[in-house]
Amino acid sequence: xxxxxxxxxxxxxxxxxxxxxxxxxYVASLVTGVAALSKTLEDGRTQxxxxxxxxDFIGRPGRDKIDFDVTATTxxxxxxxxxxxFETLVRETPHLxxxxxxxxxxxxxxxxxxxxxxxxxxxxxxxxxxxxxxARRAEPDEKRSSMILPMSMTRDQIAxxxxxxxxxxxxxxxxxxxxxxxxxxxxxxxxxxxxxxxHAASGDDxxxxxxx
Amino acid sequence: xxxxxxxxxxxxxxxxxxxxxxxxxYVASLVTGVAALSKTLEDGRTQxxxxxxxxDFIGRPGRDKIDFDVTATTxxxxxxxxxxxFETLVRETPHLxxxxxxxxxxxxxxxxxxxxxxxxxxxxxxxxxxxxxxARRAEPDEKRSSMILPMSMTRDQIAxxxxxxxxxxxxxxxxxxxxxxxxxxxxxxxxxxxxxxxHAASGDDxxxxxxx
DNA sequence: AAACAACTTTGATGTAGATCAAATTATGAC
DNA sequence: GTCATAATTTGATCTACATCAAAGTTGTTT
Numbered sequence: 001x002x003x004x005x006x007x008x009x010x011x012x013x014x015x016x017x018x019x020x021x022x023x024x025x026y027v028a029s030l031v032t033g034v035a036a037l038s039k040t041l042e043d044g045r046t047q048x049x050x051x052x053x054x055x056d057f058i059g060r061p062g063r064d065k066i067d068f069d070v071t072a073t074t075x076x077x078x079x080x081x082x083x084x085x086f087e088t089l090v091r092e093t094p095h096l097x098x099x100x101x102x103x104x105x106x107x108x109x110x111x112x113x114x115x116x117x118x119x120x121x122x123x124x125x126x127x128x129x130x131x132x133x134x135a136r137r138a139e140p141d142e143k144r145s146s147m148i149l150p151m152s153m154t155r156d157q158i159a160x161x162x163x164x165x166x167x168x169x170x171x172x173x174x175x176x177x178x179x180x181x182x183x184x185x186x187x188x189x190x191x192x193x194x195x196x197x198x199h200a201a202s203g204d205d206x207x208x209x210x211x212x
Numbered sequence: 213x214x215x216x217x218x219x220x221x222x223x224x225x226x227x228x229x230x231x232x233x234x235x236x237x238y239v240a241s242l243v244t245g246v247a248a249l250s251k252t253l254e255d256g257r258t259q260x261x262x263x264x265x266x267x268d269f270i271g272r273p274g275r276d277k278i279d280f281d282v283t284a285t286t287x288x289x290x291x292x293x294x295x296x297x298f299e300t301l302v303r304e305t306p307h308l309x310x311x312x313x314x315x316x317x318x319x320x321x322x323x324x325x326x327x328x329x330x331x332x333x334x335x336x337x338x339x340x341x342x343x344x345x346x347a348r349r350a351e352p353d354e355k356r357s358s359m360i361l362p363m364s365m366t367r368d369q370i371a372x373x374x375x376x377x378x379x380x381x382x383x384x385x386x387x388x389x390x391x392x393x394x395x396x397x398x399x400x401x402x403x404x405x406x407x408x409x410x411h412a413a414s415g416d417d418x419x420x421x422x423x424x
Numbered sequence: 425a426a427a428c429a430a431c432t433t434t435g436a437t438g439t440a441g442a443t444c445a446a447a448t449t450a451t452g453a454c
Numbered sequence: 455g456t457c458a459t460a461a462t463t464t465g466a467t468c469t470a471c472a473t474c475a476a477a478g479t480t481g482t483t484t
Contacts, residue, residue, distance in 0.1 A: 039328040042417045047331040049324040060317050062310075067321060094306040098274075101313040104320060105272050109279060111323035112261040116251040118330035119259040119375030123441065154461065163331030168441055170463055187450065187461075205254045335471065367432065377472055382433055399431075399480070 005085045011035075011072040018058070018070040026080040027059030033076035034152050037068045038160065048161040049114075050107070053137065057103055059083070061090045074152045118163045121203055126162040127172040128201035131182065135192050145195040151188060176201075217297045223247075223284040230270070230282040238292040239271030245288035246364050249280045250372065260373040261326075262319070265349065269315055271295070273302050286364045330375045333415055338374040339384040340413035343394065347404050357407040363400060388413075 008031070011017055017035060018024060030052045037050035049068055052058065058070060064083070090096050117129055134149050155166040155173075162169070173190075176182045181198060183191040192198065220243070223229055229247060230236060242264045249262035261280055264270060270282060276295070302308050329341055346361050367378040367385075374381065385402075388394045393410060395403040404410065 037324075039324065040417060041328070041332060041415045043415070045332045045415075047328045049327045062314060063317065068324065091310075094309060097306060097309045097313060101309060101316055102274060104313060104316040105275065108316060108320050108323060111320060111327065112249075112251065112280065114327055115261045115323065115330055116253070116259045118327055120253060120257045155463095156461080165442055166462085167443085167464085170461095171441090174463075203253045203255070203257075205252060366430090378432085379434085379473085380471060383471095386433075 005081050007080050009078045009080055011076045011078070013072055013074050013076075015072045015076075016069055017072055017076070017078070018066060020067055020069050021065055023064050024059055024066065024083060026082050027057070027061075027086050028078040028080040030054055030056045030058065031077040031079050034073040035076050036071050036073050036157070036161075038071065039068045046160050047118075047163060048157070049111070051161070057100075060104075061087055061097070061100060073157065123162075123164055123168050123172050124175070124201060125203040126164060127169065127176065128198045129204070130158065130162060131176075131190070131192060132195070132198045132202055134190075135195055135198070146191070146193050147195070148189055148191045151184075151190045217293050219292050221290045221292055223288045223290070225284055225286050225288075227284045227288075228281060229284055229288070229290070230278060232279055232281050233277055235276050236271055236278065236295060238294050239269070239273075239298050240290040240292040242266055242268045242270065243289040243291050246285040247288050248283050248285050248369065248373075250283065251280045258372050259330075259375060260369070261323070263373070269312075272316075273299060273309070273312055285369065335374075335376055335380050335384050336387070336413060337415040338376060339381065339388065340410045341416070342370065342374060343388075343402065343404060344407070344410045344414055346402075347407055347410070358403070358405050359407070360401055360403045363396075363402045 009028075011033075020039075032054055035052040035058075036048050037052070038046050038048045040046045052070070058078075060066070090100065117126055121129065131149075134151075135147055138149055139147055153161070155169045158164075159166045159169045173182070173184075176198075177184065179197075181192075181194045181201075183193055221240075223245075232251075244266055247264040247270075248260050249264070250258050250260045252258045264282070270290075272278070302312065329338055333341065343361070346363075347359060350361055351359055365373070367381045370376075371378040371381045385394070385396075388410075389396065391409075393404075393406045393413075395405055
């Protein structure tokens with residue numbers, strides 16, 4: 001049923017997918033690539049408020065506007081559904097509403113973890129949390145302490161994600177490198193050598209969330 | 213239908229309503245008072261991740277645990293529904309699911325505004341945003357630039373809400389007082405004298421959210 | 425009304441991370 | 455390969471806010 005109304009769209013790295021305040025013509029599911037949700041203050045300071053990875057959903061039933069920009073971090077492919085028919089479908093399919101609510105609740109949990117990070121963590125803890133999150137997303141089940149993560153964000157983007165400056169991100173990343181916790185030479189990858197060390201540096205209560 | 217399964221519970225200021233990780237026996241709607249959602253790091257640093265005012269909902273369909281503590285800020289009355297019958301009801305009432313999803317999306321918007329505040333705003337901007345938010349909630353329609361706000365939070369609680377220390381909160385509050393933007397003598401109230409000045413000091417993009 | 429405990433204010437000092445300023449090093453184009 | 459542009463690193467300095475440390479308030483108990 002969704003099949004009939006779906007179309008694909010592509011965006012290249014750096015392109016804006018949705019502007020804040022602009023009426024949304026469609027909702028979408030991210031197929032490939034990475035996109036970021038961000039908010040901006042009047043003087044240009046920006047803060048990322050969400051990261052979209054493949055299978056993540058953009059758009060909110062019952063709302064025709066969003067209050068943040070959505071930007072392609074890498075080249076991105078979207079699977080789009082026109083809003084009107086999608087909303088009709090949602091109204092007629094209770095199960096789908098249920099599913100969308102679960103997605104919203106998941107996003108809310110992530111947002112609240114991020115609030116704790118932004119409000120109370122040190123720069124070192126922020127970087128450790130960020131890397132640990134990437135590692136967990138890349139290999140949800142594996143318990144290896146070592147792995148290679150594709151890195152599509154620049155230092156500046158990471159800084160906007162963590163509420164830091166790009167210089168601080170660079171320094172903390174190199175501090176972890178010097179300690180042998182991570183390795184990198186190429187800009188495209190970061191190798192995690194000691195995941196438990198990252199977790200220990202994240203400041204998180206050990207039995208919170210995914211605990212140790 | 214909800215009538216049959218509802219009960220009322222009271223908590224006095226400072227009491228914990230739900231502990232993080234503890235299975236939730238019931239969901240609830242806040243009737244009177246103020247409660248706070250908060251998260252804690254292993255060394256005790258805490259960050260509030262939400263504020264519950266009358267009519268706000270606690271608990272999430274399909275989840276039996278929450279990842280934060282809920283604490284009564286003032287004396288609180290809750291209207292509770294046992295979880296099992298409530299969930300059955302939700303499954304059978306698509307309209308209710310729809311409504312709960314809207315609540316979740318509203319919370320998500322609030323959480324993201326807070327991420328911008330925590331990540332990028334200065335102490336002065338945080339305080340201005342906080343006071344402006346209270347003013348808007350107290351009188352959503354009124355366009356008066358002057359009003360009296362009941363203040364139930366201590367400096368320490370405000371600090372945990374804004375990602376600051378209590379001393380910084382005190383200093384910034386007194387700075388606004390000295391400038392005639394607010395007034396207070398009693399601990400129970402803050403009088404806003406110049407709402408536009410607060411908005412101007414909040415750092416928000418003027419056409420974002422509720423614009424100027 | 426005195427004694428207290430819990431807040432709040434105010435001041436002095438310290439510091440993590442921001443800001444400013446160059447190098448240095450990738451990376452993609454030609 | 456060479457050039458040009460963008461990203462990263464590194465260093466020096468600055469500053470907003472945290473931290474430490476007393477007072478001063480306010481409200482409550484007896």
